[in-house]
Amino acid sequence: MRMLFITFIVLLSGSVYGAQKPSTIDPDASCTTSECHTNVTKGKPKVHGAVEGGLCTMCHEPKGKQHSFAPVKGNAELCGKCHDAVDKGPKIHPPLQDGCLECHDPHSSNVKGLLKADNQKTLCFGCHDSEIMGGKFTHGPADVGACTECHNPHSSTEDKFLKAPSKELCIKCHADFGEQLAGLSHQHEPAKGNCTACHNPHSGPSPKMLPAAGNEMCAKCHEEVVKKANEFTVKHPPVVGENGCVGCHSPHGSNNPAMLKGTPKDVCLGCHNSSMKSHSKDIKTLLGKNTDWHGPVRDGNCPGCHQPHGSNNFRLLKSPYPEKFYSAFDMENYALCFTCHEPTLVTEQYTKTLTGFRDGDRNLHYLHVNKQERGRTCRSCHEVHASQHPRHIRDTVPYGSWDMPITFEKTENGGSCQPGCHGGKAYDRKSAVGEKK
Numbered sequence: 001m002r003m004l005f006i007t008f009i010v011l012l013s014g015s016v017y018g019a020q021k022p023s024t025i026d027p028d029a030s031c032t033t034s035e036c037h038t039n040v041t042k043g044k045p046k047v048h049g050a051v052e053g054g055l056c057t058m059c060h061e062p063k064g065k066q067h068s069f070a071p072v073k074g075n076a077e078l079c080g081k082c083h084d085a086v087d088k089g090p091k092i093h094p095p096l097q098d099g100c101l102e103c104h105d106p107h108s109s110n111v112k113g114l115l116k117a118d119n120q121k122t123l124c125f126g127c128h129d130s131e132i133m134g135g136k137f138t139h140g141p142a143d144v145g146a147c148t149e150c151h152n153p154h155s156s157t158e159d160k161f162l163k164a165p166s167k168e169l170c171i172k173c174h175a176d177f178g179e180q181l182a183g184l185s186h187q188h189e190p191a192k193g194n195c196t197a198c199h200n201p202h203s204g205p206s207p208k209m210l211p212a213a214g215n216e217m218c219a220k221c222h223e224e225v226v227k228k229a230n231e232f233t234v235k236h237p238p239v240v241g242e243n244g245c246v247g248c249h250s251p252h253g254s255n256n257p258a259m260l261k262g263t264p265k266d267v268c269l270g271c272h273n274s275s276m277k278s279h280s281k282d283i284k285t286l287l288g289k290n291t292d293w294h295g296p297v298r299d300g301n302c303p304g305c306h307q308p309h310g311s312n313n314f315r316l317l318k319s320p321y322p323e324k325f326y327s328a329f330d331m332e333n334y335a336l337c338f339t340c341h342e343p344t345l346v347t348e349q350y351t352k353t354l355t356g357f358r359d360g361d362r363n364l365h366y367l368h369v370n371k372q373e374r375g376r377t378c379r380s381c382h383e384v385h386a387s388q389h390p391r392h393i394r395d396t397v398p399y400g401s402w403d404m405p406i407t408f409e410k411t412e413n414g415g416s417c418q419p420g421c422h423g424g425k426a427y428d429r430k431s432a433v434g435e436k437k
């Protein structure tokens with residue numbers, strides 16, 4: 001600072017200018033003539049209004065009539081003669097303590113705002129660490145040095161001298177985005193107020209100026225979900241994969257519960273369709289071909305049976321269900337079906353009410369399923385997602401490499417089938433057919 005004032009006095013003494021310094025001030029003469037103070041604007045195109053108006057003495061106070069001036073402090077007091085105060089606070093940018101000349105030239109500049117530097121980036125990074133722009137993915141306005149679109153260079157009511165609270169600041173420019181977000185029924189908690197909970201405002205190592213990619217980003221707050229997804233014995237590839245959480249969830253919000261990108265069914269079928277190159281069945285085509293949908297499928301509730309993030313049960317099932325075609329009966333293995341259906345379906349050997357699959361009072365569910373040896377799992381007769389037949393009875397059963405036909409026919413009081421397991425059999429609830437074929 002002191003150096004500046006010394007230079008200033010030397011310069012004001014006129015020795016660097018061609019003309020001799022006059023000893024008194026001529027009130028009718030201008031300070032800037034062809035000989036005197038010709039260079040005060042240093043040829044820079046943006047000239048301060050006060051200089052342009054020849055108001056030199058508003059800032060350079062003469063000592064009486066002598067051509068001698070009091071040292072000039074480019075501070076709030078001086079500038080405040082003509083400008084509204086810029087240091088109203090309550091949070092004041094520290095360089096203002098040293099006045100205004102850290103950033104402004106009092107006479108002229110190459111750029112708007114009488115800045116000393118040729119752009120804001122150079123100005124601000126003269127004092128700040130430019131590392132904030134070091135990320136591979138940069139934010140347009142910060143990259144072009146429009147720092148003051150977001151920061152007030154003087155003072156603010158907000159932290160970091162922001163011109164508005166975080167979200168308001170962002171949707172000032174991202175107006176469409178803001179409108180869209182406001183209309184969503186399920187908004188993500190952090191997106192309600194604080195966009196910078198996820199996005200760096202200046203630059204970031206990942207696309208969209210995110211501080212991390214994929215699940216790592218979400219793990220900052222949902223560590224438990226991510227940890228569990230990686231620990232399940234049956235992992236769901238999209239959850240633990242590169243794209244991760246945002247393959248199914250919108251990071252900001254949506255009109256679906258859990259901020260899903262669509263209804264659960266649409267989200268699942270978005271991948272589980274014919275374009276899926278994997279061993280998994282094409283569920284979308286299956287549902288298209290088979291019009292009789294199982295209750296929860298009809299309700300679009302795939303998560304009613306599958307855990308989308310992963311599971312310790314095969315096929316991501318929520319609860320145990322036998323994996324093999326035959327299975328020794330154990331109630332616990334059928335927990336999946338019996339979260340919604342009455343277990344008495346398979347536990348009572350005789351019944352006149354508990355199931356329609358009976359011959360007289362002989363429970364044929366019990367007969368087929370409730371066995372220690374070669375107990376038939378539900379899949380041997382039912383298609384769990386959808387089928388063409390009442391009660392979701394299947395057309396065929398995969399038996400090793402053979403698609404074994406079942407040939408089920410429903411009758412008024414029972415039905416019949418002719419599977420590869422045994423010859424044709426029938427059952428009738430009113431007048432039992434008995435063991436005979």
Ligand code: HEC
Nearest residue numbers: 004008011012031037040050051055056059072073074106
């Ligand atoms: C808005 C206030 C203001 C006005 C108006 C102003 N000056 Fe200055 N001037 C300053 C300040 C502040 C400094 C000190 C600059 C520094 O310390 O870097 C200064 C410095 C100077 C200097 C010395 C060094 C330099 O930067 O050239 C001269 C000469 C000068 N002014 C002449 C003039 C003349 C002539 C006018 C009118 C045409 C004028 N000033 C108008 C504020 C002003």
Ligand code: HEC
Nearest residue numbers: 049050055058074075078079081082100104106112113114
């Ligand atoms: C004598 C009155 C006066 C004083 C004192 C004064 N200014 Fe100005 N200033 C003006 C006028 C006039 C303008 C032009 C106004 C306009 O363009 O709207 C201006 C404009 C500016 C601008 C805007 C330039 C632009 O490109 O947008 C800045 C920045 C500025 N002054 C800074 C300062 C600083 C810093 C000080 C103190 C060192 C100061 N002024 C002192 C009169 C003054």
Ligand code: HEC
Nearest residue numbers: 075076079083086087095096099100102103112113148153
């Ligand atoms: C840390 C740097 C810095 C300091 C210190 C600083 N300014 Fe500024 N000032 C700026 C920047 C940057 C702009 C915006 C230029 C633009 O919008 O292009 C600006 C703009 C202005 C303007 C134009 C109108 C406006 O508010 O945008 C005025 C007037 C002004 N400053 C006055 C002052 C005064 C008076 C002081 C001292 C009390 C001061 N400045 C101190 C950086 C600073």
Ligand code: HEC
Nearest residue numbers: 093094095102103120123124126127128147151153160161
């Ligand atoms: C003359 C030096 C200087 C210049 C130029 C300067 N600053 Fe600062 N700024 C400081 C100091 C000192 C602090 C307080 C220490 C700190 O937090 O880094 C600060 C604080 C800040 C902070 C708050 C930092 C925090 O972590 O709380 C922001 C934001 C900021 N400045 C933005 C800017 C912007 C934008 C510009 C350019 C328009 C700018 N600064 C130009 C010196 C400067």
Ligand code: HEC
Nearest residue numbers: 121124125128132141142145146147149150151160196201
């Ligand atoms: C799009 C708005 C926006 C732009 C443009 C912008 N910033 Fe920021 N800046 C912010 C926000 C928001 C924060 C606060 C971040 C937080 O709290 O996590 C911030 C924080 C800062 C900080 C404090 C350190 C930090 O990382 O928290 C500095 C210094 C800073 N900005 C300087 C600059 C500079 C210099 C520029 C221009 C090159 C600039 N900013 C452009 C929005 C912006």
Ligand code: HEC
Nearest residue numbers: 140141149150166169170172173174195196199201208209
């Ligand atoms: C001054 C206007 C402005 C402000 C304020 C602003 N942005 Fe931006 N933002 C832009 C522009 C311009 C782009 C580049 C758009 C493009 O490339 O299509 C952009 C791009 C982005 C992108 C990348 C978009 C994409 O499709 O790649 C994200 C994310 C973003 N901004 C988030 C934010 C956040 C968060 C904030 C608040 C901290 C914010 N923006 C504030 C102007 C702004």
Ligand code: HEC
Nearest residue numbers: 167170171174177190191194195197198199208246251252
């Ligand atoms: C929970 C973290 C998180 C929060 C909070 C967040 N975003 Fe994002 N944002 C993301 C992710 C992740 C993406 C990339 C989405 C993708 O790749 O599908 C993104 C993308 C964007 C994009 C690019 C366009 C788009 O829709 O993909 C913009 C613009 C954007 N965010 C702005 C904002 C604004 C504004 C806010 C505050 C209202 C905000 N974000 C809050 C995580 C977040």
Ligand code: HEC
Nearest residue numbers: 186189190197198217218220221245246249251257258259
């Ligand atoms: C800054 C912390 C933060 C980050 C980062 C974050 N979330 Fe959240 N998230 C929350 C909070 C807080 C809630 C609401 C409380 C809760 O359900 O735990 C929430 C809730 C959710 C919900 C449940 C919403 C509902 O309606 O049930 C989902 C889904 C979600 N986040 C997904 C994500 C995804 C995907 C990401 C990564 C793009 C992410 N979150 C990143 C804080 C965060």
Ligand code: HEC
Nearest residue numbers: 215218222225226229238239244245247248258264303308
């Ligand atoms: C394959 C699609 C998919 C992916 C990928 C996915 N989710 Fe989910 N997520 C869902 C579904 C569907 C629900 C709703 C579950 C329900 O209704 O029972 C959900 C629910 C949630 C919830 C609400 C609370 C809960 O557990 O039910 C949170 C939080 C959540 N997910 C976070 C995440 C995070 C974090 C990631 C990334 C590690 C992620 N999700 C990846 C489909 C997905």
Ligand code: HEC
Nearest residue numbers: 234237238247267268271278279280302306308314315316
């Ligand atoms: C982003 C794409 C994507 C979405 C969305 C998706 N999945 Fe998957 N899913 C996969 C991939 C890839 C596999 C692995 C397929 C394979 O290896 O055959 C898979 C496997 C499965 C498996 C078999 C797991 C096993 O190892 O036995 C089930 C069951 C499953 N998904 C159900 C669902 C359900 C339910 C939803 C909706 C909540 C869903 N998926 C959403 C991509 C997706």
Ligand code: HEC
Nearest residue numbers: 265268272279280281283296297301302304305315379384
């Ligand atoms: C009533 C429970 C239930 C519902 C609801 C359900 N599933 Fe399944 N899903 C299963 C069972 C059980 C299996 C294992 C089938 C087997 O091995 O017999 C399975 C298997 C799968 C598989 C693996 C197929 C293969 O290759 O074997 C996918 C993919 C799948 N389901 C997706 C979905 C989708 C998408 C939805 C929603 C439209 C859905 N499921 C609804 C119970 C259900």
Ligand code: HEC
Nearest residue numbers: 294295296304305336337339340341378382384390391392
């Ligand atoms: C999330 C609850 C849920 C689970 C789990 C579930 N179901 Fe269902 N199931 C239903 C609903 C709801 C219906 C439809 C009842 C109706 O239409 O009245 C239904 C209907 C059926 C029907 C046809 C009944 C009829 O009256 O047409 C069969 C067969 C069936 N389920 C078998 C199974 C099997 C086998 C499992 C286990 C692999 C299973 N369900 C798991 C909810 C479930």
Ligand code: HEC
Nearest residue numbers: 337341354355356357368369376377378380381391414415
């Ligand atoms: C051997 C073939 C077979 C097996 C194995 C089988 N079902 Fe059935 N199931 C049927 C037939 C046939 C009907 C239709 C009865 C009728 O309405 O005539 C039926 C009907 C049902 C119904 C409709 C309500 C009722 O009881 O009439 C449900 C629910 C059901 N089964 C669930 C299951 C579950 C859960 C399993 C596995 C634990 C299972 N089934 C195993 C053949 C079988």
